[in-house]
Amino acid sequence: MGCLWISLLIAFLVSSTAEASYCAANGVPIVRNISEISQDNYGRLGLSHMTIAGSVMHGFKEVEVWLQTFAPGVRTPIHRHSCEEIFVVLKGSGTLYLASNSHKNYPGSPQEFPIFTNSTFYVPVNDAHQVWNTNEQEDLQFLVIISRPPVKVFIYDDWYMPHTAAKLKFPYYWDERCYETSPIKDEL
């Protein structure tokens, strides 16, 4: 019986230490080795997402930096968000689908932009878009920089779904776990 209590205590201590380093809203070490930062697929097969600098996760207030790797065929949902978003492609190639905000009530047929190693691209605030690893041979890896974290993502089923029907996913998948432990306001 004493042994069970000790085991439970150890399990509790280990899990709260792991949680403290994963969700470190009060700040992270100044320098970190990126290969030691935890990554996850958040239920999307072939995705690797790593929050290098996060708001809910690490306490940054104005910018957030992610490192993402998409296996061949992996894509984001069609989505929009009210923030600046800049990509720096480190490896591979793919396609950005972007529907510019042309005053219709749905995104409409997107423009296609090839993206490639050592390219940079951005998504204008609120434009619906989708990033897709359309290269069947290689992983696509990029850094993502967003403003106004944590991100509030509106998801579309297709390019013809009305803007008003797009579904808000907040907190977003990689913010869920830390948002629950230390919720912050959904406002700037």
Add this chain to the structure above:
Amino acid sequence: MGCLWISLLIAFLVSSTAEASYCAANGVPIVRNISEISQDNYGRLGLSHMTIAGSVMHGFKEVEVWLQTFAPGVRTPIHRHSCEEIFVVLKGSGTLYLASNSHKNYPGSPQEFPIFTNSTFYVPVNDAHQVWNTNEQEDLQFLVIISRPPVKVFIYDDWYMPHTAAKLKFPYYWDERCYETSPIKDEL
């Protein structure tokens, strides 16, 4: 004489086209090849600075992304700024010198943090700091992400200069050329 006028006209047209693509405050192409973005040393030997996404230069409002390469021995001035700043080291190694804001009236002796390939580091808002390629063999290359652009940099001669004596350099070196052609407010 006619030939001189035609030459001047051509020179004018060429220079204004170059200026339009360098200072594109109304927006840049959605996708760009990073190896075609213009870079400069802005008078600092051994520096290569490239503004991948800039506020004065490209019209971004909330974040800015730079790619910098420091030859061995190259360093930033000792400086501070009131924004979030995150680095992703792509190549090489070096040292971050960081004086945490401990309520003195000067930065004081900094802490030294080794930085290395595939590391990420950040500078707390308003802390005085210096990034130095202390590796004598290799270039140090990193991406820099800042919030609240354009950056307002306060420069110190040394770590014991009072905060009140640090000199504001605004617009910063890489913002000067475009700031003159399309000044924007020094306030958020």
